[in-house]
Amino acid sequence: MAVLPLLLLIIIKHLTIFSYQFSSATDIITPSQPLADGSTLVSKDGSFELGFFNPPTSTKRYVGIWFHNIPHPTIVWVANRDNPILDNSSMLTINTHGNLVLLSQNKSVLWSANSTISTASSPNPIVQLLDSGNLVVRDENQSDPESFIWQSFDYPCDTFLAGMKLGWDLKKGIYRRLTAWRNWDDPSPGDFTCNVSFGSIPELFMWKGSSVYHRSGPWNGLRFSSAPILKQNQIFDIQFLNNQNEAYYTFTLKNKSLISTVVLNQTTFSRQRFVWFPENQAWSLYLSVPGDDCDAYNRCGPYGNCVVGQLPICQCLNGFVPKSPQNWDATNWTQGCVRSEPWQCGVKGRDGFKKFSGLKLPDATNSWANQSMTLEECKAKCLNNCSCMAYANLDIRGEGSGCAIWFGDLIDIRMVQSAGQDLYIRMAVSDTEKTMSTEMKDECEQEDMELPLFELDKIVNATKAFSTHNKLGEGGFGPVYRAWKLWKQGNPMKLIDASFEDSCTPSEVLRCIQIGLLCVQQHPNDRPNMASVVVMLSSENALSQPKEPGLLIDNFSMEGQSYGNEILSSSTNEITITLLEAR
Numbered sequence: 330m331a332v333l334p335l336l337l338l339i340i341i342k343h344l345t346i347f348s349y350q351f352s353s354a355t356d357i358i359t360p361s362q363p364l365a366d367g368s369t370l371v372s373k374d375g376s377f378e379l380g381f382f383n384p385p386t387s388t389k390r391y392v393g394i395w396f397h398n399i400p401h402p403t404i405v406w407v408a409n410r411d412n413p414i415l416d417n418s419s420m421l422t423i424n425t426h427g428n429l430v431l432l433s434q435n436k437s438v439l440w441s442a443n444s445t446i447s448t449a450s451s452p453n454p455i456v457q458l459l460d461s462g463n464l465v466v467r468d469e470n471q472s473d474p475e476s477f478i479w480q481s482f483d484y485p486c487d488t489f490l491a492g493m494k495l496g497w498d499l500k501k502g503i504y505r506r507l508t509a510w511r512n513w514d515d516p517s518p519g520d521f522t523c524n525v526s527f528g529s530i531p532e533l534f535m536w537k538g539s540s541v542y543h544r545s546g547p548w549n550g551l552r553f554s555s556a557p558i559l560k561q562n563q564i565f566d567i568q569f570l571n572n573q574n575e576a577y578y579t580f581t582l583k584n585k586s587l588i589s590t591v592v593l594n595q596t597t598f599s600r601q602r603f604v605w606f607p608e609n610q611a612w613s614l615y616l617s618v619p620g621d622d623c624d625a626y627n628r629c630g631p632y633g634n635c636v637v638g639q640l641p642i643c644q645c646l647n648g649f650v651p652k653s654p655q656n657w658d659a660t661n662w663t664q665g666c667v668r669s670e671p672w673q674c675g676v677k678g679r680d681g682f683k684k685f686s687g688l689k690l691p692d693a694t695n696s697w698a699n700q701s702m703t704l705e706e707c708k709a710k711c712l713n714n715c716s717c718m719a720y721a722n723l724d725i726r727g728e729g730s731g732c733a734i735w736f737g738d739l740i741d742i743r744m745v746q747s748a749g750q751d752l753y754i755r756m757a758v759s760d761t762e763k764t765m766s767t768e769m770k771d772e773c774e775q776e777d778m779e780l781p782l783f784e785l786d787k788i789v790n791a792t793k794a795f796s797t798h799n800k801l802g803e804g805g806f807g808p809v810y811r812a813w814k815l816w817k818q819g820n821p822m823k824l825i826d827a828s829f830e831d832s833c834t835p836s837e838v839l840r841c842i843q844i845g846l847l848c849v850q851q852h853p854n855d856r857p858n859m860a861s862v863v864v865m866l867s868s869e870n871a872l873s874q875p876k877e878p879g880l881l882i883d884n885f886s887m888e889g890q891s892y893g894n895e896i897l898s899s900s901t902n903e904i905t906i907t908l909l910e911a912r
């Protein structure tokens with residue numbers, strides 16, 4: 330008896346395949362074959378569909394593109410955002426001049442793609458929905474993308490798809506940016522936008538109206554300066570191209586069967602990356618920008634450094650003090666910081682650079698760049714111009730290359746956990762600092778690291794050993810010191826038992842170690858509370874850089890000590906293990 334249903338099922342399945350193959354929607358519109366409301370185009374491989382839709386509670390009709398294979402209606406592009414259709418009798422067509430137009434019942438033009446071309450060069454214009462989700466107007470016999478007459482990818486709405494380019498092309502006179510829907514029920518352009526700035530160091534900006542809302546930081550060859558290092562990313566590759574003619578951001582998918590989009594949303598005021606996992610049949614949020622309090626544009630004013638997890642969140646960069654201590658103490662950071670020592674341009678002994686590490690590079694609106702200069706040439710270039718306030722490598726790959734220099738006050742700086750960059754800021758360099766050569770510094774650090782920590786159990790009276798180095802020593806704190814030591818050496822992975830190494834994600838482990846170290850900071854204000862620890866563990870927000878743990882400094886209070894121990898045991902043991910097991 331069970332055979333019949335099974336047979337039926339097989340037949341039905343075959344019928345569906347057949348009906349799909351035979352009634353297979355077309356992917357083109359020609360002058361003689363327009364698209365009426367009610368019909369759709371489906372791209373060749375069935376990825377995308379174009380047709381007429383109305384938002385959930387609206388009666389206004391729009392021409393849009395959505396994913397064909399995804400049950401949740403996900404509109405990725407809208408043609409007539411500003412010109413909704415009020416009935417169901419319009420049609421999308423292409424006239425013999427190659428113009429893609431939306432016509433009402435009485436043949437008046439409701440929307441036009443302005444794709445007009447000369448009929449001499451393209452006698453047979455057609456419209457085609459490509460598998461990438463790009464709607465193109467091209468000549469029937471011309472499939473070279475460079476020869477497309479018009480393409481929807483040049484006019485993005487709120488959604489950024491794989492293969493799209495966000496940015497500018499001076500030769501073609503095209504400026505592609507994202508504009509959010511006004512709200513979930515209204516695709517007309519909102520005032521929340523995302524674009525790539527002009528200039529020698531283009532960056533990705535998000536705007537609320539005409540105010541900057543977020544800045545990505547310059548592209549450093551691998552990622553934007555403020556972006557976290559993504560955990561083993563098997564989903565997409567991002568690229569940023571920048572030359573004299575064009576600058577754009579784009580991404581490609583590693584596996585065509587996965588889907589990923591970036592959407593600008595005016596309700597959440599964020600730019601979010603979603604990934605569609607076929608197994609779950611659901612979109613999952615992969616990354617959201619802004620991601621934390623320090624992502625707010627220019628949070629701490631000039632020369633202020635925003636550090637997540639610190640209180641107050643704004644700190645003057647080393648060598649700088651609040652411009653207005655009263656305002657600063659009242660948590661009004663707009664005026665930022667000024668040099669603590671007088672600096673005079675070009676005055677020998679009072680003019681030099683101090684290296685800052687782990688930063689999101691400052692706003693590059695007033696900057697200059699050269700892709701082939703070395704860091705030394707870069708420094709010389711900056712020294713030569715009294716408006717130049719800082720320099721850095723443009724590209725951090727390998728040993729680092731290229732030169733970026735900044736003019737005027739440096740703003741929108743923040744700490745970026747484990748992904749930040751080196752920036753050389755111009756300031757008065759005191760004699761003592763100058764005479765201490767790099768080699769000497771290295772030597773000092775080297776010596777510091779020689780502290781006989783691992784060998785504690787073998788040697789010597791631990792308490793005594795520590796106290797000679799002005800460190801509180803007790804066997805129980807050995808692991809903290811070891812963690813700190815390896816962290817400072819840049820080798821924190823050595824903390825992990827070798828048997829774990831293959832089964833754990835380095836970035837997760839690093840994060841746990843960093844959180845563990847933050848939990849045992851000397852200053853109670855530097856230590857996150859348990860609630861923040863939970864958030865830190867479950868998110869990818871930037872963390873502040875730990876300083877030397879308080880447990881190792883003799884003044885660490887008893888209260889802090891027990892707190893430190895409690896957190897340390899829960900974070901480095903239980904929580905880490907949980908994370909490792911969850912994989």
Ligand SMILES: *[C@@H]1O[C@H](CO)[C@@H](O)[C@H](O)[C@H]1NC(C)=O
Pocket residue numbers: 388415416417
């Ligand atoms: C147009 O068609 C859609 C879908 O068939 C329907 O929901 C909507 O009510 C129609 N609108 C008008 C104005 O007829």
Ligand SMILES: *[C@@H]1O[C@H](CO)[C@@H](O)[C@H](O)[C@H]1NC(C)=O
Pocket residue numbers: 433434435436437
């Ligand atoms: C044609 O229809 C549009 C909207 O459907 C309307 O605004 C316009 O006035 C009409 N034109 C004529 C000539 O009827």
Ligand SMILES: *[C@@H]1O[C@H](CO)[C@@H](O)[C@H](O)[C@H]1NC(C)=O
Pocket residue numbers: 441442443
């Ligand atoms: C096409 O050109 C007209 C007139 O210049 C303009 O109003 C309209 O916004 C343009 N349409 C698009 C889609 O750019």
Ligand SMILES: *[C@@H]1O[C@H](CO)[C@@H](O)[C@H](O)[C@H]1NC(C)=O
Pocket residue numbers: 452469470
């Ligand atoms: C375009 O290609 C079709 C078939 O490939 C061919 O029949 C036609 O002559 C071509 N048209 C032109 C203008 O080259």
Ligand SMILES: *[C@@H]1O[C@H](CO)[C@@H](O)[C@H](O)[C@H]1NC(C)=O
Pocket residue numbers: 510512513514594595596597
């Ligand atoms: C923006 O995000 C909100 C909240 O997640 C969601 O309800 C809304 O549909 C989104 N808007 C658009 C246009 O996708």
Ligand SMILES: *[C@@H]1O[C@H](CO)[C@@H](O)[C@H](O)[C@H]1NC(C)=O
Pocket residue numbers: 522524525526527536538539
């Ligand atoms: C980016 O968008 C903002 C807000 O609309 C605008 O003020 C700015 O000029 C745009 N940038 C460029 C380079 O066009």
Ligand SMILES: *[C@@H]1O[C@H](CO)[C@@H](O)[C@H](O)[C@H]1NC(C)=O
Pocket residue numbers: 584585586587607
């Ligand atoms: C791509 O993803 C699908 C579904 O997750 C998987 O079955 C397939 O093996 C993947 N292909 C490659 C080349 O990784």
Ligand SMILES: *[C@@H]1O[C@H](CO)[C@@H](O)[C@H](O)[C@H]1NC(C)=O
Pocket residue numbers: 656661662663664
């Ligand atoms: C912060 O300080 C600046 C400069 O004194 C002032 O203009 C601004 O109004 C202050 N902001 C707030 C929120 O008090």
Ligand SMILES: *[C@@H]1O[C@H](CO)[C@@H](O)[C@H](O)[C@H]1NC(C)=O
Pocket residue numbers: 699700701702703706
């Ligand atoms: C960039 O620097 C290189 C090496 O110093 C130099 O040869 C080249 O002319 C510079 N390019 C520009 C545009 O300044």
Ligand SMILES: *[C@@H]1O[C@H](CO)[C@@H](O)[C@H](O)[C@H]1NC(C)=O
Pocket residue numbers: 697713714715716717736
């Ligand atoms: C310094 O740089 C600024 C900004 O690019 C420029 O306007 C100025 O001419 C430069 N001055 C010198 C002396 O090169």
Ligand SMILES: *[C@@H]1O[C@H](CO)[C@@H](O)[C@H](O)[C@H]1NC(C)=O
Pocket residue numbers: 790791792793
């Ligand atoms: C280790 O040294 C400390 C400090 O000098 C001393 O108080 C303690 O008694 C010593 N412990 C042992 C086991 O010798």
Ligand SMILES: *[C@@H]1O[C@H](CO)[C@@H](O)[C@H](O)[C@H]1NC(C)=O
Pocket residue numbers: 882884
């Ligand atoms: C330790 O305490 C003493 C006395 O209270 C103080 O002078 C010193 O600065 C403290 N050391 C540290 C590292 O906080």
